[in-house]
Amino acid sequence: MEITTLHYLVVAAALFIIGTIGVLTRRNVVIILMSIELILNAVNLNLVAFSRLYGLHGQVFSIFVITDAAAEAAVGLGILIAFFRNKETINADEIDLLKF
Amino acid sequence: MSDFLNYLNSNLTPGQAGAYLWVVIYIFIIFAAVSVAVIAMNWLERKILAHMQVRLGPMRVGPHGLLQPIADAVKLLIKEDIIPAGADKLVFWMAPVVVVITAFTTYIVIPFGPTHAVTDMNIGILFMLGVASLGTLGIIMAGWASNSHYPLLGSLRSSAQMVSYEVAMGMAVVSAVLMTSLTGAGVYGIGPAGGEAIGTLSMIEIVRAQMNQQVWFIFKFFPLGLIAFFVFAVAMVAETNRAPFDLPEAESELTAGFHTEYSGFRWSLFFLAEYAAMIAVSSIAVTLWLGGWLRPFPHWLSGDAWDTAFSFFPALTFFVLAGMALRTTVRMPKHPYFKIQKTGLGVFGLVLGGIGLVLLVPQVRDRIQDIYWFSIKVAAFMYLYIWYRGTFPRYRFDQLMKLGWKFMIPTGIGVLIATALVGVL
């Protein structure tokens, strides 16, 4: 059976849903950040799947998305390390004070 | 069957021609050749290092230690496989597998000749850089899974070093790729008038660009090609964790670093991956700067006579090697204990001479040219690796990182900008 664009979109949707579940349910902040990377990858797959039909703009934009994901992961992990130094935990439920 | 043999008449790589059985055959050939090269490198490294340190190296196992690598391999295979207590079994098992797979996957795009690559991806050099950066993951996994502090420190240091020098490698590679599409003008103008200059990431096309522009990229836009080559040569030594950048695996510093807890066959996988990665990055350097499979001076000394003269070089190399082996045979001590070694070395010398004679046959001579020149250049790089190990003292880790970030990357960026400027002017 021929693989149409819809197949790729379904895979991207599945990845998006799994990533969302990960962000909403896990307590370990590192895993939450990894789930955000899953969401961004799902979006990328969507962009590249459509770029096959509508021109190269999708691929160029997906490169920007990858760049953004790198920057965000770096800053997010930096914040995590700074927080870990203060409170010795990476449990999202325990990170609940605005000032300590 | 005739379809199968039909591929030999086409002038495409098997991947491009869609001949999948030939792809598998090429992969087997490359795998075998790389394994033989790693074994030879093991022996060569010990002998050359020893001679540089005014000692003899292994002499007992075979004649002049020629069977030493085989003895090492057998020893490693029959050793007990120890997994440290508390180690993460899955990750512990997976780390050497990842390192070996990434080291060998880079060989898919290495061009040994205009059609002698497994396939010619049009993102060839990008693919090689990407897969080389996957090796870092294997090292991190190895250090993590060993559940012991020496490997953890070693793997963190090693992967930090590899990631830093990957950036410098990328800059140098991009400046070489840029040279494929610029012919320059004025003082720096090169290549025949009206020569085509198309930018490309494909490895075979990069060498073809050097052929069309009639200059090896190391000499193009002098001294920019040379500086870019220098940046890449240093970065590739640091990337493969070899001396003088081998702090993460130096024995006096970290008791063998990230592969401390690995024994037997798993350690030999790391070893195999390290040498395979060395050959792979040397192949990148040869393809990008030293003209790949082109023989020296293809345009200055062109014509059939020079072609034939240069085509005798493979046979000549094997004759020289055979001569060295036979001379050593003659000079061995005349004692009954050495009879087996003498005969062994004599047979080895005669086999080398036989290969040299086979390479004199005209049909073989024409076809072996590209692979020979490529292999000779890569072999020169391997000798340089061993030379560095015997000559330079080790860099301390902070000196290493300082060199990578504060010298190599600015130099790489400078060369890139300068190449672009000079090429466009």
Added chain:
Amino acid sequence: MNPVATPFFFYALAAVAVLSAIAVIVRRNPVHSAIALIFTLLSLAGLYLMLYAPFVAGVQIILYVGGIVVLFLFVIMLINIDRMQREYQFNKQWLVALLATAVLGALFVAVYVKGQSIFPHNAVRFLEEKNTQEVGKMLYVDYLLPFEIASLLLLVAIVGAVVMAKKRI
């Protein structure tokens, strides 16, 4: 060059991607999650190759797998606590989260079923050989401003990450 066995490779890569993604959010040990993320990203790179986007596949491998996941592994190793791994992994709102994502999934299904007629089913519209050249041209001609902004963003991210991770500013 004709593609070979496309459905097989698509289903294999898609299955690896989805199963590894499930492993990312389910595993207790964050290192195992990171390794599962590596598998997901590599299978996505394969899917990009099948979509005739070799440059994006190469960038994905170099940046995502060779950069971002290495960063994750570094941080995991620096701040690993065993205590964290022995606690219960999912938080109190897991039921609500599943309901919300079920609604999201239903939304996806509705859009894809109703929107089938809008998506054209054409094949590739441009050459694979010139993909990098065309993407590069587009980056520097149509998308020059986002390109410069992205480089500025990366500079800000570098400075921010360094400042965040310093012991005393």
